[in-house]
Each structure stands twice: as structure tokens, then as C-alpha cells.
Amino acid sequence: MSEETNTTNEMKTLLDEFPRPSYADWKSAAEALLKGAPFEKKMLTKTVEGITLQPIYRKESVEGLPHLADMPGAVASPRSSQSAGYLDAPWDSVQEITAGDPAEYNKQLLDALQKGQTGAMISLDMATSLLHDPSEAGEGEVGACGLSLAQLADLKKALAGVVSEAISIHFKPGCAVVPMAAFLAAWCEENEVDPVKLRGAFHADPIGHWVGAGALPIPYDSMMDQLKAAFDLLDGVLPNFGLVGCSGIPFHMAGGSAVDELALVLAESVEYIRQLGKRGIAAADVAKRTVFTFSLGSNFFMELAKIRAARIAWARIQESFGIEEPTPMRATGRTGRFNKTTFDPYVNMLRTTTESFCGVLGGLEALTIGTFDECVRESDAFAQRIARNTHTILAEECELTRVVDPAGGSWYVESLTDEVVKAAWSRFQEIEAEGGIAEAFRKGKVAEMCGQSRADQQKRLNQRRFSLIGTNVYANLTEKLLDPRLPDYRGLVEERSAAVKEHPELKVDLEDSVSLVDAARMGATVGDFRRALLPEVGVFEEVPALTHHRLAENFEYLRKGAFAFEEKNGTPPKLYLVNLGPLRKHKIRADFTRGFFSSGGFDIEYPNGFDDADAAAEAFVASGSRVAVICGVDDQYAEMFVPFAKALKQKAPDCTVVLAGHPGDKEASFREAGMDTFIWIKSDNYETNREMLEKAGVAIGAAS
Incomplete structure (x- = not known):
């Protein structure tokens, strides 16, 4: 008998000594530990998506799931679109460069490529994305949020020295997809780029631009005509380059949940297939050039399930359009801004x-x-290096390129993937019932959907059921804010206007791909393309844009108000803890109170405990604070709260007296004695801090 067999037999004997617990056994043990608290209330977690997370997942949790047998690379598989995962090639590191000038963009790009980046992201500035040359752009549009790329010469500068076959190239073109496609085609011809080997995508997402801006610079149908023209142009020049973009970023920034985001990008993909189908392009051809971009939020497993569920749903959509040879999902992603x-x-x-x-x-x-630092300023070299090196750490130190679908087979992940598919598909059908995503947006349904999820997340943050470190918990009251460096937009406008020469008499034909590329080669600007191709320009399809506010902004208004108060008065707003008795009595609630009000920017005085009400009131008055929080335990409150509250009100009639803890059946008597409010585990942290700051004389900015 071999040594291996002996070891196996010994292990079986060892395990036989222990009874195999069932789920019922585990649940009974858990309920015993809960000491009468409801199992469902304590152990089940309801997410923003409306999905209930179980405390434990078992083999039975995934029985009958149809996708379990699918291998990586299969079209309908939630696993990687590549059969070998990252074993053949890692993901592309496509970092954003915020420089507005083409030469500066190129300088930063070449430096980044030498330091490990493997893709170029060309996000257009507001002017270019609206088809405006620098000389005709509105104030603050040139260089805002991206690169000023008005003509082929600018693209040449931006990509000078780049080996195209070694990297992927990605565009965020806004409404300028036709000129960008023409510029890239001309650049490829001049640089003798092998069109089959050029990787990347345009991520042309006019619907995404529309929901974010609340309007289009040209009519909706004309925008789809532009998309069709770009499709025809690429068809003969860049056969593998992505074109149609379905981005979840606008919906994520509006507060949409993972299920909302997935449902809405699926609805986008269907709208593009239909619109381009009306213009003579087969659904299968649209699918091949469609690229999805997902925002990556803070709920790790939910976001993972979202990406995996998207592949299943995308296969289902292609099947519904009768695509005989469906295309595996091309999925890219970006870390979200909503929780930053x-x-x-x-x-x-x-x-x-x-x-x-x-x-x-x-x-x-x-x-x-x-x-x-992207939410504060134009990122510096240090911030860019840290972000870029994160790719290297994940690939080289975590060795994530050496495994294929490491999440596959997890009972939790597989079960959650199935639930996300079902929830997102149901919500997608709701959008379809409204007439598709365009009609749903016009009717306000998209804003309503994202707004409900945002309100739920905001409520959880305000009640501290969801934590943002440094914002609603563990606030650092001694920190110095980052310097909000911004580009010299005015100087950039003058520089770019002088560099770009327009050709107002240019003649191009939207249906003639050759003329489009020729025009680009001759120096046509985005403004020239607009004038030649679009007789109707202005403001169209005005609909209230999706509200884009970060989750932390309300709390940041509180902190900014406290900073402004300190600058004006020399000291931050003060809050005094009236601690009762010895430390062991008041510490728990005093610590809770200090954390609770730190998120508002209060300077909190934490003295030793008091036994005498008059002494506590005198110390409070001497502190200069307007807010007193009485901290102790319930048995102390029964005897000490009333005399302490009366003493505080007698010495400082205009002060605000707060109880740390829930008063229970003593609320009426405590209020009669002088209690203005109380805080406890279910209190709204934001609203309470705002109220106390205003009582302390702090002016607070508008809340989102």
C-alpha cells in the first residue's frame, strides 16, 4: 500500500470522528448565540440592489445554475472572455492623462509607457467632444477634462513615438466620433500601421454623453447617422477596432446600483443595435464592435458579480437578435468616482x-x-505613479496573470452572479417597456431609477451603516487639504486657437469614407467636419441631466463650513463632552460621541468625568462651546441627567444640550429638564452634525 493511500485512509478515519453538521445544525447554533434576536434581522443583509445576502453559502446554493458548466471563453460564460484568461496576455493598463495640450500629452504618455503602462486613453476635452474648434469654444471648455484634439496634426503630436502594435489605443470621443475615426484612419495610413493588429476602441457612446450633459449638440437621429458613418469608415480600414461604447460610468456617478448600471448598459447596447440596424448594419456586426465599460464600486463581490453577470446577459441579447455566431463580451472598466x-x-x-x-x-x-487626487485637482506625477503601479502589483506580486478565473466555483460568487443576472434583466425589461433607454431617459425613468439607489446609499452613509473612512468615520481633523491645482485654461485657449487652422470651404460627404479620411489628411478640424456634415447644430434633446455628485459631498460641505468658521474666528466650532462619573462609566458613549461629531469638523473637548452639575456647567461655559453632550450610562442618567441639564441651561440659556444614548421612556422628562435632542446608533449623522454646526454659528453649503 502506498504512502499516499495510507495518508488518505488516516484522514478519513480522523474526519469520521467528527459529526458532519447540517445547515439546520449551524442555524440552530447561530440562533442560540443571537440570544433571541431575530435570525433574519441579524444575519441577512439587504443590499442597495435589492438582493438579500445570506450569512453562509453552500453547495446547495448553486444547484441547477445553468452557467456552472461553461468554461472561460464561452460566449455565455460569466468567466473570462478569453479561454486562457490572462495566461496569454494580461489586461491592458490604460491610464488617463489629463493634459490638454497634445505635446504635453505625448510627453506624459511616453513616460508612462516606459514605466509599465500598456494602453493610451485619449479623453477629449469638452470643446472637441462638442465638435468645437478651440477658437469657437465656450469659456473653460478647451482642455477641460481631456485633450484638445482638433485636427490630425494634434493626433500626430499626441502619439509621436508610440509603437502602435505594442499598446492599445482608446478614445472617449463624445459627439466627435466621425472626425476622430477619420483622424485615426489617416494616422494609421501615414504610419503604415497594420490595421489588423491595432487594438483598442472608440467607446462612442452618444447616449452616455446625452444623459450626462442633458442635451446633444445635434439631433438624436443625426447623432446615430454619425455613428453609422464612423462604422462604415472603420469597416474598410480598422476591422478589429471597437466603435460602439456602452458605458456604465454616467449611471454609476448618478448613484445607480450595480444592478441599475448593468441594466442600463444592456439597454444602451440594444438601442445601438436597433439604431444601426435601421441604417443597414447587421446586428452581428454591431456586436463585434461593441465595447462595454463598467464602473467599479466599493461592494467588492457585488461588482465582481456584475461583470460576470454582464457576459450572460450580453449572450442573451445577441440570441434575441438572432445572431448565429455571437461575440464574447469585450469588457473594460474604470475605478469609480462616486465613493471617492x-x-x-x-x-x-x-x-x-x-x-x-x-x-x-x-x-x-x-x-x-x-x-x-482626481476629485481635487489635475493629478501630479506621484498620484499617477501610484495608480499605474497598482497594475504591476496585481500582475506581478499578486500573480493574477497566472490563474484563470480565480473566482469561478465559489458558491457565494456563483450564486450572487445568478441573482444579479435576474435582477438586472428584470430592470432591463422595465426600461424596454418604456420604449428603450432613450424614451426612458426622456420620461425621467433613468433619473428616477438611479436617484432611488442614490438616496438609499446616502441614507446608509448618513446613518453610518455604510462607512467612508475619513468622512463619516475616523475623520482626521488635523489634515491639510490638497492644493487644488488647475490648468491655465485661458492660456491654453490662446495657444490652441493659434495652432489650429480652420478650412471653412472644405467639402466632405458623410457617406464617402474616402473623402472623410482625405479631409482629415488635408488638415480638416472638428469644426470643419461639423460645418460640412451637420447643417443643424445647437441644443437638442434637452432633458434634465443625471445628477453627478460623489457620495461624500454632503459631509465635505460640513467640513468646509467648519474650516471657513475657523479661518474667520481663529478656532474651529467647539463641542463639549459633559462626562458623568468615572471613565469606566462614560467612556463608551463619550468615544461614540467624539467619533459621531468628528465627521462634522467639531473641535471636541473630552474632559474627566464630573460628579457635580454646577462644576460641569462652569467648565462648559469656560470652554466657549455652544453644544454640550452629556455622556454616561443609563443608570447614571436616571439620577444625574436632569440636574446636569438644568445647570447647563441655567449657566448658558442659549446652549444646546444633547444626550448620548436613547432616552427611552424618560424622553419627556429629559426634554422638560433641558434636553434639546439625543444621538444614538440610528441617528442621522449628517443631519445631526449639520444642525449642531448651524447652532454653533457655522454656515453650511448646499447639500446634494
Whole structure:
């Protein structure tokens, strides 16, 4: 008998000594530990998506799930779109460069490529994305949020020295997809780029632009005509380059949940297939050039399930259009901005690390990791290096390129994937019932959907059921805000206007791909393309845009108000803890109170405990605070709260007296004695801090 067999037999004998517990046994043991508290209330978790998470997942949790047998690379598989995962090639590191000038963009891009980046992201500035040359752009539009790329010469500068076959190239063109396609085609011809080997995508998403801006610069149908023209242009020049973009970023920034985001990008994909189908392009051809971009949020497993569920749903959509040879989903991702903060911004590094880890486990083919300071300023070299090196750590140190679909087979992940598919498909059908995503947006249904999820998340944050480190918990009251460096937009306008020469007499034909590329080669600007191709320009399809506010913004208004108060008065707003008796009595609630009000920017005085009410009131008056929080335990409150509250009100009639804890059946008598309000575990942290700051004389900015 071999040594291995002996070891196996010994293990079986050892395990036989222990009874195999059933789920019922485990649940009974858990209920005993809960000591009468409801199992469903304590052990089940309801998410923003409306999905209930179980405390434990078992083999029975995934029985009968149809996707379990699918292998990576299969069209309908939730696993990687590549059969070998990242074994053959890792994901592309596609970091954003915010420089508005083409030469500066090129300088930063070449530096980034030398340091490990493997893709170029060309996000257009507001002017270019609206088809405006620098000389005709509105104030603050040139260089805003991206690169000023008005003509082929600019693209040449931006990509000078780049080996196209070694990287992927990605565009965020806004409404300028036709000129960008013409510029890229001309650039490829001049640089003798092998069109089959050029990787990347345009991510042309006019619906995404529309929902974010609340309007289009040209009519909706004309925008779809532009998309069709770009499709025809690429068809003969760049056969493998992505074109149609279905981005979840606008919906994520509006507060949409993972299920909302997935449902809405699916609805986008269907709308593009239908619109291009009306213009003579087969659904299968549209699917091949469609690229999805997902925002990566803070709920790790939910975001992972979202990416995996998307592949199943995308296969189902292709099947519904009768596509005989469906295309595996091309999925890219970007760490989200919704949960990022301007206070304690270095915590954003931790957030983007877990989010990017999630994206890699989800099998994304390209990934953009936001910099920790992107919500404050134009990122510096340090911030860019940290974000870029996160890719390297995940690939080289975590060795995530050496495994294929490491999340596959997890009972939790597989079960959650199935639930996300079902929930997102149901919500997608609701959008379809409204007439598709365009009609749903016009009717306000998209805003309503995202708004409900946002309100739920905001409520959880305000009640501290969801934590943002440095914002509603563990606020750092001694930190210095980052310097909000911004580009010299005015100087950039003058520089770019002088560099770009227009050709107002240019003649091009939207249905003639050759003329479009020729025009680009001759120096046509985005403005020239607009004048030649679009007789109707202006403001069209005006609909209230999706509200884009970060989750932390309300709390940041509180902190900014406290900072402004300190600058004006020399000291921050004060709050005094009236601690009762010895430390062991008041510490728990005093610590809770200090954490609770730190998120509002209060300077909190934490004295030793008091036994005498008059002494406590005198110390409070001497502190200069307007808010007193009495901290102790319930048995102390029964005897001490009333005399302490009366003493405080007698010495400082205008002060605000707060009880740390719930008063229970003593609320009426406590209020009669002088209690103005109380805080406890279910209190609204934001509203309470706002109220107390205003009582302390702090002016607070508008809340979102």
C-alpha cells in the first residue's frame, strides 16, 4: 500500500470522528448565540440592489445554475472572455492623462509607457467632444477634462513615438466620433500601421454623453447617422477596432446600483443595435464592435458579480437578435468616482486597489485606475505613479496573470452572479417597456431609477451603516487639504486657437469614407467636419441631466463650513463632552460621541468625568462651546441627567444640550429638564452634525 493511500485512509478515519453538521445544525447554533434576536434581522443583509445576502453559502446554493458548466471563453460564460484568461496576455493598463495640450500629452504618455503602462486613453476635452474648434469654444471648455484634439496634426503630436502594435489605443470621443475615426484612419495610413493588429476602441457612446450633459449638440437621429458613418469608415480600414461604447460610468456617478448600471448598459447596447440596424448594419456586426465599460464600486463581490453577470446577459441579447455566431463580451472598466473623497484622499488609494483587484478577477481586458487626487485637482506625477503601479502589483506580486478565473466555483460568487443576472434583466425589461433607454431617459425613468439607489446609499452613509473612512468615520481633523491645482485654461485657449487652422470651404460627404479620411489628411478640424456634415447644430434633446455628485459631498460641505468658521474666528466650532462619573462609566458613549461629531469638523473637548452639575456647567461655559453632550450610562442618567441639564441651561440659556444614548421612556422628562435632542446608533449623522454646526454659528453649503 502506498504512502499516499495510507495518508488518505488516516484522514478519513480522523474526519469520521467528527459529526458532519447540517445547515439546520449551524442555524440552530447561530440562533442560540443571537440570544433571541431575530435570525433574519441579524444575519441577512439587504443590499442597495435589492438582493438579500445570506450569512453562509453552500453547495446547495448553486444547484441547477445553468452557467456552472461553461468554461472561460464561452460566449455565455460569466468567466473570462478569453479561454486562457490572462495566461496569454494580461489586461491592458490604460491610464488617463489629463493634459490638454497634445505635446504635453505625448510627453506624459511616453513616460508612462516606459514605466509599465500598456494602453493610451485619449479623453477629449469638452470643446472637441462638442465638435468645437478651440477658437469657437465656450469659456473653460478647451482642455477641460481631456485633450484638445482638433485636427490630425494634434493626433500626430499626441502619439509621436508610440509603437502602435505594442499598446492599445482608446478614445472617449463624445459627439466627435466621425472626425476622430477619420483622424485615426489617416494616422494609421501615414504610419503604415497594420490595421489588423491595432487594438483598442472608440467607446462612442452618444447616449452616455446625452444623459450626462442633458442635451446633444445635434439631433438624436443625426447623432446615430454619425455613428453609422464612423462604422462604415472603420469597416474598410480598422476591422478589429471597437466603435460602439456602452458605458456604465454616467449611471454609476448618478448613484445607480450595480444592478441599475448593468441594466442600463444592456439597454444602451440594444438601442445601438436597433439604431444601426435601421441604417443597414447587421446586428452581428454591431456586436463585434461593441465595447462595454463598467464602473467599479466599493461592494467588492457585488461588482465582481456584475461583470460576470454582464457576459450572460450580453449572450442573451445577441440570441434575441438572432445572431448565429455571437461575440464574447469585450469588457473594460474604470475605478469609480462616486465613493471617492476629497478629505483624507490617500484612503482613495485603498479604494482603487480593491476595485481594480475586483476588475481583474472579473476578467476585464482593459482597466483604468483613477488617481487618489482626481476629485481635487489635475493629478501630479506621484498620484499617477501610484495608480499605474497598482497594475504591476496585481500582475506581478499578486500573480493574477497566472490563474484563470480565480473566482469561478465559489458558491457565494456563483450564486450572487445568478441573482444579479435576474435582477438586472428584470430592470432591463422595465426600461424596454418604456420604449428603450432613450424614451426612458426622456420620461425621467433613468433619473428616477438611479436617484432611488442614490438616496438609499446616502441614507446608509448618513446613518453610518455604510462607512467612508475619513468622512463619516475616523475623520482626521488635523489634515491639510490638497492644493487644488488647475490648468491655465485661458492660456491654453490662446495657444490652441493659434495652432489650429480652420478650412471653412472644405467639402466632405458623410457617406464617402474616402473623402472623410482625405479631409482629415488635408488638415480638416472638428469644426470643419461639423460645418460640412451637420447643417443643424445647437441644443437638442434637452432633458434634465443625471445628477453627478460623489457620495461624500454632503459631509465635505460640513467640513468646509467648519474650516471657513475657523479661518474667520481663529478656532474651529467647539463641542463639549459633559462626562458623568468615572471613565469606566462614560467612556463608551463619550468615544461614540467624539467619533459621531468628528465627521462634522467639531473641535471636541473630552474632559474627566464630573460628579457635580454646577462644576460641569462652569467648565462648559469656560470652554466657549455652544453644544454640550452629556455622556454616561443609563443608570447614571436616571439620577444625574436632569440636574446636569438644568445647570447647563441655567449657566448658558442659549446652549444646546444633547444626550448620548436613547432616552427611552424618560424622553419627556429629559426634554422638560433641558434636553434639546439625543444621538444614538440610528441617528442621522449628517443631519445631526449639520444642525449642531448651524447652532454653533457655522454656515453650511448646499447639500446634494
